[in-house]
Amino acid sequence: MQLPVTDDLPAYIIAPDPGAPRLTRKVEGVDHAGQPAEIAVVEERPLTIFLNGQEIVTAMTIGDYPEYLALGFLRNQGMLAADETVTGVDFDEDLETVVVRTDGQTNYEEKLKKKTRTSGCAVGTVFGDMMEGLEQVRLPDLKVKTSDLYRLASVINRTPSLYLEAGAIHGTVLCRGGEPLVYMEDVGRHNAVDKIAGWMFSEGVSADDKLLYTTGRLTSEMVIKTALMGIPALASRSGFTAWGVEIAREVGLTLVGRMRGKRFVCLAGEERLVRDVDPDSVPDEDKKHRRKSAGA
């Protein structure tokens, strides 16, 4: 089978908005030749997340979708149960705060105690919950077509994005089959994942038939987050860490990394891969759209 070549980009439910004035800024500098250089750089601003009356954390974010970021963050930290009734999410742009209100009581104080600093972090804090519940995770047996993987990589790389506009940003895309659905970007790759989790929680979207594509590395934390979100497949242009691979194998997550052109490596859940395309039929990446991989 030949890989279908499509020049038109799919209809994203949410796509990056590289033209949004709040997300990038033109900065004057000087280049290697001593010439004035004006380049677009991504914004980075604080957002303080409250759960009911409790201040939880201040995130550094590009600032789009603060409500999704707050909801997804609290969900991924186990501070908001899947069945929790959210009575309100109030974002105040001037105060740079977002308050998530629930009708139930939450046990965040306990969770604020334990801290785990995580890869790629100043002091990543997982509030002791990241590993919790992992043993209960049963991921659905989703088949992953290599034709879909190739299509996703090709489409996502060609999608206008803040990365292509200004760089220095991570992207994460929620996909179904060969179709990217929600493409979030942020200065922190975990913000991008959390914004997707917040969108899924808000819309009540099932994770069973989804694949997560990230520009970041496949660290233990990325794998844990994906598994706890119930998403059975995780793909990236970037590389792996040993513990990330171990956890993916334990929870039955299909883990595909180092995706470049026709190349990739699958280090977990290989039995779920459906090899329905000849890799040699896959065109190389357009250099202009070639995306670097985080830290690798």
Next chain:
Amino acid sequence: MQLPVTDDLPAYIIAPDPGAPRLTRKVEGVDHAGQPAEIAVVEERPLTIFLNGQEIVTAMTIGDYPEYLALGFLRNQGMLAADETVTGVDFDEDLETVVVRTDGQTNYEEKLKKKTRTSGCAVGTVFGDMMEGLEQVRLPDLKVKTSDLYRLASVINRTPSLYLEAGAIHGTVLCRGGEPLVYMEDVGRHNAVDKIAGWMFSEGVSADDKLLYTTGRLTSEMVIKTALMGIPALASRSGFTAWGVEIAREVGLTLVGRMRGKRFVCLAGEERLVRDVDPDSVPDEDKKHRRKSAGA
């Protein structure tokens, strides 16, 4: 002036040790063609840092230089004063803990309260101290020769490293003039910086004549850390964030990014650059050693 071409690498005080068995692991997988693929992936293991009797944080790290990581982390979080007397640093490999002992009292409890989630993090926590003390920072007026920048980029890219061996890792290098001195790598770029801070603290090394080279993005946090360490120049292959540039300009840090071959952009402290080499005399990067930039 022509850029000197040196094929021999300089004598690092500390260089990466890609051959160290504890830092990487061979993992069996399957490649794009369905063929078995055994690749080297970096290890990622927890290290719990104690300050005297108090558990502070658990870091995910490749696991080399735990003592430097602990000391540098506590220094960079403002939990250990520059003049603090450290009476002992005890690493226990089995318990995966490192205990830093001081003779004075520390005010870490206060610092544990406030949290700031930072770029590239799950939940980066800055313990409320990152911005503190920034207004007192007076960075020395270090001249930065472009010939040194080019030499550093060239030498560092050709230095055998875990990145070249396994990828998915960040590197940070403490440099003086055109000489890289201490090259630390870690799964989290901030661990790499902290290991350098710990080494400087242990050895009583002055920051006045140093430049920090990082493979990571020039986010606000990276800039703040460098400034608080007293290092007057920060260079990277990667891109910028707007707030990172703002802070660099406020504290007088020379900020150089997007370094590729002869190209770079300087967005702060340009007046400190000494352009002593013709960019056109700079050879392009050897593709084999071309390093990707984190998230950009």
